[in-house]
Structures are given as structure tokens and as C-alpha cells.
Amino acid sequence: MTHLELTGVAIDFPTSRGPFRALNGVNLKIDQGEFVSLIGHSGCGKSTVLNIVAGLYQATEGGVVLEGKEVREPGPERAVVFQNHSLLPWLSAYENVELAVKQVFRNSKSKAEMKEWIEHNLELVHMSHALHKRPDEISGGMKQRVGIARALAMQPKVLLMDEPFGALDALTRAHLQDSLMDIQARLNNTVIMITHDVDEAVLLSDRIVMMTNGPAATVGEILNIELERPRNRIELADDVRYNHYRHEVLSFLYEKQRKPPEGVTTAAQEKNKPAKTTELAQDLHSNTVSDGEKAAHAAA
Amino acid sequence: MSTASIQSNPIKARRLRLSLRAPSADSVTRIARALLLPLLGLLVFLFAWHIAARNIDTSLGQFPGPAQVYEQTFGLIADHNRERAREAAFMERQEERNAAILAKDPSAEVRLRDYTGKPTFVDQVGTSLVTVLSGFFVATLIAIPLGILIGLNGTLYAALNPLIQLFKPVSPLAWLPLVTMVVSALYVSDDPMFAKSFLTSLITVSLCSLWPTLINTAVGVSSISQDLKNVSKVLRLPFMTHVIKIAIPASIPAMFTGLRLSLGIAWMVLIAAEMLAQNPGLGKFVWDEFQNGSSDSLGRIMVAVLVIGIIGFMLDRAMQLLQSRISWDKNAVVR
Ligand SMILES: Nc1ncnc2c1ncn2[C@@H]1O[C@H](COP(=O)(O)OP(=O)(O)O)[C@@H](O)[C@H]1O
Numbered sequence A: 001m002t003h004l005e006l007t008g009v010a011i012d013f014p015t016s017r018g019p020f021r022a023l024n025g026v027n028l029k030i031d032q033g034e035f036v037s038l039i040g041h042s043g044c045g046k047s048t049v050l051n052i053v054a055g056l057y058q059a060t061e062g063g064v065v066l067e068g069k070e071v072r073e074p075g076p077e078r079a080v081v082f083q084n085h086s087l088l089p090w091l092s093a094y095e096n097v098e099l100a101v102k103q104v105f106r107n108s109k110s111k112a113e114m115k116e117w118i119e120h121n122l123e124l125v126h127m128s129h130a131l132h133k134r135p136d137e138i139s140g141g142m143k144q145r146v147g148i149a150r151a152l153a154m155q156p157k158v159l160l161m162d163e164p165f166g167a168l169d170a171l172t173r174a175h176l177q178d179s180l181m182d183i184q185a186r187l188n189n190t191v192i193m194i195t196h197d198v199d200e201a202v203l204l205s206d207r208i209v210m211m212t213n214g215p216a217a218t219v220g221e222i223l224n225i226e227l228e229r230p231r232n233r234i235e236l237a238d239d240v241r242y243n244h245y246r247h248e249v250l251s252f253l254y255e256k257q258r259k260p261p262e263g264v265t266t267a268a269q270e271k272n273k274p275a276k277t278t279e280l281a282q283d284l285h286s287n288t289v290s291d292g293e294k295a296a297h298a299a300a
Numbered sequence B: 001m002s003t004a005s006i007q008s009n010p011i012k013a014r015r016l017r018l019s020l021r022a023p024s025a026d027s028v029t030r031i032a033r034a035l036l037l038p039l040l041g042l043l044v045f046l047f048a049w050h051i052a053a054r055n056i057d058t059s060l061g062q063f064p065g066p067a068q069v070y071e072q073t074f075g076l077i078a079d080h081n082r083e084r085a086r087e088a089a090f091m092e093r094q095e096e097r098n099a100a101i102l103a104k105d106p107s108a109e110v111r112l113r114d115y116t117g118k119p120t121f122v123d124q125v126g127t128s129l130v131t132v133l134s135g136f137f138v139a140t141l142i143a144i145p146l147g148i149l150i151g152l153n154g155t156l157y158a159a160l161n162p163l164i165q166l167f168k169p170v171s172p173l174a175w176l177p178l179v180t181m182v183v184s185a186l187y188v189s190d191d192p193m194f195a196k197s198f199l200t201s202l203i204t205v206s207l208c209s210l211w212p213t214l215i216n217t218a219v220g221v222s223s224i225s226q227d228l229k230n231v232s233k234v235l236r237l238p239f240m241t242h243v244i245k246i247a248i249p250a251s252i253p254a255m256f257t258g259l260r261l262s263l264g265i266a267w268m269v270l271i272a273a274e275m276l277a278q279n280p281g282l283g284k285f286v287w288d289e290f291q292n293g294s295s296d297s298l299g300r301i302m303v304a305v306l307v308i309g310i311i312g313f314m315l316d317r318a319m320q321l322l323q324s325r326i327s328w329d330k331n332a333v334v335r
């Protein structure tokens, strides 16, 4: 049964040179409990898709339907994990989650139940030891864990994650990916995650949605990842299917959707995203690291 | 890239502070820097002042050097004590007289009259402090809520920004006559709770000092990161919860920057207003001494100048202390 459906989604951003069509004709159906990754070159419109599902942006054409209801505004049933954790810096980990829990369950949980629920969610992401630490007192990976706990604590119908591990080092990222797989196995959330890490996409997803380059970006190909769970990154490193999936994604990104050379990008793109041009180079670089090396890192 | 470096900044800063505390040969130099250099600066200043003062002759005699100022300081304190003693004596005499009257006729009505001596330097300092704090308080009460509203609402900002830019640079001396006239016209009461002069000073101080707090609060609130605003939207926080849980804490550092500027301006404006309007306070003291023109006057004015400076400094320190108590952003508390 379709849980979440995007139908003919298009969006225009107003710019000084008239409307800029970032997305066009995006169609996507997602089932309950499915883990879907969005991958594509930076600036193609992945965040825009996520923001439309979150209700933070309004589609110009088409729309999003969640459990039969059209999405019109943001809400806690579509919780977002932002790339930069976006914890309130003046609140402790506990208080950050508490803000969400108090808002979402203010009519349905007692004080004691809320406390238990907050602690439970922080436990889920292994943050019980630092409940009362503020964001500037914990590491980047821990902040991201708290961000995930806050989103999970809203008991969302869909969990939206915008490059949740993008700013983390490889080792921390691997730990968090494993945590996320554990949690996903237990809670069976519906997840849309943006990533630019091919290994991450293959390891975590049920399906990988590959987006074409903007402007007017759309869904290019969809890859079903039929690897049984639980998945183990070290075993998968030698798995033929795993490497085949990886290869599929890489060939989509770097052959079919090769990024136009610098200078050919449209004026609108340049104006809007001046600082992101280096990301592709980093992608390419990180993908040249051999799997064996990565697995060794992760195991360490 | 850039986000990563921003994230690591507070951690770096903390490490830096830790290393400052570590005992080392470095810390000796640091103490020397913290104590000896300011002391040296002070000594050089006093010496230069002393030499310069000896070479400036005015129609009221020689310009006061450090020694005269030192002398006048004790003179002013002695004046104050003498005045207080006189007041005590006056009250005592009244009470004795009343007691005598009551002894003769227990039903007689007796009154205690207030002592109406000339306010001393210390009294004037007190008056100025009370006035500046009241004016600053009123300014804050207006500026912070208004700043929050303006910061949250782009339309309101666009509507009010030209007005703010227009009134911000107005000198207190321009407001003063208007405020004086308006207060005399509107504040008519048989038993006034506040003196008119107090109100005039207070309003002038408020009008001039509310701008930095207003502007900084508005900027602080309007520059809350989009991510945090999105968090609030996703949670569907009601307006007041958004203000209390997100807008206010997020803009506290900016607010304090504004408050400290405002308090500094309030203090400067008050002295000028008191001088011009002859309202009680340190400004009036300076003006009276100037008009007085005795051989002690310049020395006394110099004492007042130093006291004004010291009080201004202490007010700022107090705000800084408050900031470090209240603000979550401990890294912002510097200078
Ligand atoms: N609020 C906005 N206003 C104008 N243009 C935007 C806005 N948000 C995104 N864009 C543009 O839409 C395109 C897609 O951006 P985005 O979704 O952030 O890409 P991605 O997340 O894939 O890196 C980019 O060209 C970007 O400049």
C-alpha cells in the first residue's frame, strides 16, 4: 500500500531573472516502512524534494499525499533531521528532545510518561550518558544522534533526513549508519534520506532514487536494493551484488549524469549556490577509497 | 566545509581557555600583562597629568592636578558628612521641640519638616544613578518587546526601519526642550509621585538609549538560522512558545550587546541632560561648580569627571556580569 506519494511535483523559485524551475515532474511512491535514499549531484534539488515533503516549501505544480491526506504545511508527523543537527544551542540534549515531546504529546502523555519517552529515545541513539550536556559540549556525531532522537521522539509517519551524516568523519559516520540500521529494524519507520555517499545509500536503502541534474531536475532511475537484512558492511564489501549496486549508482552519477564542466552552470544556479561547487570533487575523491579500506576503518 | 569549521569553533575556543589556566612560565607573563601594564599606564598618565596641569593657568587658577583632585575628593566627602550631621541635628531639634509640645498638650498636632539643605556631591551621584537606571529600565521595557516583534515580522520591520534610522541619531539636547514642555503640560498632579525634573531626565534618557537595544534585538531575532526556524515550524510551535523557547534565547547575545551600548549611552545622555536642564544630578553639580567659579571648582569638577567615568565603567561591568550569568553563549562574553 502506498504510504507517501509525490505526483508531478514541480517547483519554481523566484529569482531576479524570473522564475527558476528547480524540479519538474517528480513522481515517487513510497511504502510504509520503506527506506529510500535520494542521491544526485549537489544542487540538483534533493533538499528541495525533502523540503516539499516536509511542507517547508510549497510545490508549484503537483503535490504530496501522506496516508491519503495532502501535505500543506510542516508538521511533526514528517520529522526532519537536518544536516547541521539544528539543535537549540542553549538547551541540553534532554531539553532539545523535551521541546519536541512536550509539543507533540502535550495532550496524550503525562509528565512521567514524557520523561520516560525522552529518555527512551535518547537511549535508542546511545546518548544516555550525556543527557544534560549542551550541544557545544558534545561531538558532531553526538549532536547528530540527538537530532535523530528528537525526530524519532515525534513518532513521525515519515522520517526525513537531509545528508544527516554529511558533516561527519568516516568512522563516526559508519557508527551512526549502524545505529540507524538497528533503529530502523526495530521501529520500521518510513525514511527518506538524502546522501551523496554511494556506499551509504547502498548499505541503508531499500530503494535508491537517483535524480537528474537541474534545472528542472526529476527522478532519473530507481534502483531496488535486494540485500537481505540485517546488513553487515564488512561482509557486503566482498558481495558481488553489493558491488554491482554500487557500480550502478556510480555509473548513473558519473557517466549518465556527468556534471557539466564549471562555467556551463546556469546563472540561477550560480547565484543561489556559490559555495557548493567543491562537493562533487569530494564525492569523487571519497569514492576512490577502496572498499577494503573503508571496512577496515569501520571495524576499527 | 564552512559549516564544519563553524561547528568546531566553540570547541577550539574552550581548549584555548583551558590552556590559559594551565600553570606555566606563560602565566607569569600573563599576570604581568594583566596587572603591571595597566598600572604602568596609570602611573604614566598621572605623571603626564601632573606636569600638564602645572602648565595650564585658567581664570579660576591652576588646572587641578592629581594631588588637588585627591584633596577635593576628601573635601567633598567631608562636606557630605557635615551636611548629614546638620540634618541629623535638625531632625533631633524638631523632635525635641515636638516632644515638649506634646508634653504640655497631648492633643496638639505636631509636624516633622524635611531638612532642605543643598544636595551634596554624594546625593547628586545617588540621584544620577537612580535616574539612569530608571531611564534605562524604561528603555529596555520598550526596546526588547518591540525589537522582538520587529525581528519576527518582516512587514513591521519594513514599516518601522525608516523611523528607527531617523530617530536613532537624534542628540539628547534636541529632545530635552520638547520633553520638558510635554512633561510640564501633561504631568499635572497635586501630589506628584515623581519630580518633574526626574521625569524629564528619565524620558530623555529613555528616548536616546533605547535604540541600540531595539536594533540589536531586532537583528538578533531576525538572524535566527533558518534551520532553527524550520525546527519550530516542523514542531508547529505556537507563537508565544516560539518567542519564549527560540526567539528570545537565540537573540540573547545580540540583546546584551545592545543593552550594554544602551546603558553607556544612557549614562552619557543623563549627564548632558542634567547640565542643560539644571535637573538634580551629577550634571547639575558640574554646572553649579562651573558657575560658582571658586578656586576649588575645577578640582571638584575633575572629581566629578572621574566619578562619572568610574560609574560608567562599573555599570558596563555590571551588565557584563549579568550577561555572563544569563547568556547561554559563554563565548560571546568578551571585552
Ligand atoms: N529557497 C530557494 N530560492 C531559490 N533557489 C533555490 C532555493 N532553494 C534551492 N534553490 C535552488 O534549487 C536548486 C536545488 O537546490 P537544492 O535542493 O538545495 O539542491 P541539493 O540539495 O540537491 O544540493 C539549486 O539550483 C538551488 O540554487
Ligand SMILES: [Mg+2]
Pocket (backbone or CB within 6 Å): A046, A047, A048
Ligand atoms: Mg542539499
